[in-house]
Amino acid sequence: MRAVENALESLEPQPLWRFFLELSRIPRGSGNEAAAAAWVADQARAMGCAVSLDAAGNVLIRKPAAPGREAAPATALQAHVDMVCEKNEGTVHDFLTDPIEVVREGDLLRARGTTLGADDGIGVAAALAVLASRDIRHGPLEVLITVDEEMGLVGAKGLQPGTLRAGYLLNLDSGSAGFLTIGCSGGLDSDAVRRVRMRPARPGSAAFRIKVAGLKGGHSGGAINQGRGNAIKVLARALWVLAPAFGLELAAIEGGDKRNAIPREAAALVLLDPGRAPGLRDALGALETEWREAFGSFDPGVTLVLEQAGAPVPEVMEPGDARAVVNFLLAVPHGVVADSPVIAGLVQTSSNLATVAAGAGTVKVGLSHRSSVASSKGALADRVQALCELAGFELIRGVGYPGWQPEPDSPLVRLVSAVHEAVFARPMRIRATHGGLECGIIGEGHPGLKMVSLGPDMWDIHTPDERVSISSVAEYWKLLGAVLEAL
Numbered sequence: 001m002r003a004v005e006n007a008l009e010s011l012e013p014q015p016l017w018r019f020f021l022e023l024s025r026i027p028r029g030s031g032n033e034a035a036a037a038a039w040v041a042d043q044a045r046a047m048g049c050a051v052s053l054d055a056a057g058n059v060l061i062r063k064p065a066a067p068g069r070e071a072a073p074a075t076a077l078q079a080h081v082d083m084v085c086e087k088n089e090g091t092v093h094d095f096l097t098d099p100i101e102v103v104r105e106g107d108l109l110r111a112r113g114t115t116l117g118a119d120d121g122i123g124v125a126a127a128l129a130v131l132a133s134r135d136i137r138h139g140p141l142e143v144l145i146t147v148d149e150e151m152g153l154v155g156a157k158g159l160q161p162g163t164l165r166a167g168y169l170l171n172l173d174s175g176s177a178g179f180l181t182i183g184c185s186g187g188l189d190s191d192a193v194r195r196v197r198m199r200p201a202r203p204g205s206a207a208f209r210i211k212v213a214g215l216k217g218g219h220s221g222g223a224i225n226q227g228r229g230n231a232i233k234v235l236a237r238a239l240w241v242l243a244p245a246f247g248l249e250l251a252a253i254e255g256g257d258k259r260n261a262i263p264r265e266a267a268a269l270v271l272l273d274p275g276r277a278p279g280l281r282d283a284l285g286a287l288e289t290e291w292r293e294a295f296g297s298f299d300p301g302v303t304l305v306l307e308q309a310g311a312p313v314p315e316v317m318e319p320g321d322a323r324a325v326v327n328f329l330l331a332v333p334h335g336v337v338a339d340s341p342v343i344a345g346l347v348q349t350s351s352n353l354a355t356v357a358a359g360a361g362t363v364k365v366g367l368s369h370r371s372s373v374a375s376s377k378g379a380l381a382d383r384v385q386a387l388c389e390l391a392g393f394e395l396i397r398g399v400g401y402p403g404w405q406p407e408p409d410s411p412l413v414r415l416v417s418a419v420h421e422a423v424f425a426r427p428m429r430i431r432a433t434h435g436g437l438e439c440g441i442i443g444e445g446h447p448g449l450k451m452v453s454l455g456p457d458m459w460d461i462h463t464p465d466e467r468v469s470i471s472s473v474a475e476y477w478k479l480l481g482a483v484l485e486a487l
């Protein structure tokens, strides 16, 4: 144990790691980060900085320029203090009370059986280390530490527009050294809802479940362009083809579990003449073969199986309503809608058919649309609404959050790239993410604010395999200091 502690004590740069290790002792799952935010505020006050907390719980810190840099433009450093709480099966850990147990493996830092919280604890620690530093000749500084990022960018949404005075913002919430993130998508969630009339099941029919499983799923931002199957789409196609052919009656349908995940599993409860079950099983097998050919190595494990349902099913949907629901699920947009004309390989606009649930005479379909272009999000929702009108659904649109449109030629992007090249003798790679970042929301409330996002190498964030490269944190620290001096 002693050896482990010593191994952690010797990490460089010391102030950054000291802040990170101290922060790791304070439980800070999303929505439960008040103690961690208070700790951040205390650290900054102890350094003599001006500190305030807003109604959302975000911490805003100001530090004057280093001597001689008073005329430099004000810059904000921004990170989120909350972390995703995931643990391995069998790991005993209470995220409400227990400190994260940080362990070192060579150049990697990880946690024992849980998420590490390097996302975004390293960003918070880096911002505090800049505040503590006497060596970095920075201009006027603002540090914004937000709360509750991981559960829907809640802290950023609660930030009052115009809070920041800075003209530049460095977001410290990216996980790839050598990459500069310059854009992200905005999002708009919507629910399509429809009442369905029910009627008594045909006498003599038997209940079966058609199940789609074995798909990879993945994040609806990061994985939407990776060719993966959507279990609800696969199921809808099966029902669309096989319901008329086999006289299926639809009793219920269910699939997906998270708005921001591509659905991996879906199932329909159907009734049919028991004598036709073997034929239906064969037909599902044929569809499975078709899908495997279509998905290929993108998603090779898809299965379509027929299982006998346990309990008897008294009611089914009226055939016209059932057909409308299946038509809607088959036709509603899912996947990439447009690629970015600015950054190769980046998705600009996409849709995720995320969930479907039917019960008590109502069908509810959860959708999530993303785009870095605000109007494209709205256009996509309009397209879904048009389909809703055709199929008898009502569309309930969420409020949404704004994206951050990439500007590869902005002076800030050019400056950070040039500093990177000067420090490491290699160019920085420019990228944008189809996921959400707080920059979109902060930018909306601060027109004209120039932003970039950067960070050290991290892998498998949001899982118990999360790890961060110690050497890349040292490089990140060097870059951050150099950028602040060059601004």
Ligand SMILES: [Zn+2]
Pocket (backbone or CB within 6 Å): 080, 119, 120, 149, 173
């Ligand atoms: Zn993060």
